[in-house]
Amino acid sequence: MSTVQKLVFIPCPRCGKKTAYTGNPTRPFCSEACKNIDLAQWDEECYTIPGQHVPTTPDSDELD
Ligand SMILES: [Zn+2]
Numbered sequence: 001m002s003t004v005q006k007l008v009f010i011p012c013p014r015c016g017k018k019t020a021y022t023g024n025p026t027r028p029f030c031s032e033a034c035k036n037i038d039l040a041q042w043d044e045e046c047y048t049i050p051g052q053h054v055p056t057t058p059d060s061d062e063l064d
Helices: 032-047
Strands: 009-011 018-020
Touching: none
Parallel strands: none
Antiparallel strands: 009 018
């Protein structure tokens, strides 16, 4: 009797290369490079979010 380990292959989100999911330290990416590229892009997107400048308008109803 033999135990057949079914390997799961998933396409890399970065380059689409089929890569083993099981035992892959860089999953779901095929390699460290693709992982880093994707992370860097996310990082960039985080920094390019336009900061909405909300003008502070003092709503003072002072009776003069
Ligand atoms: Zn890749």
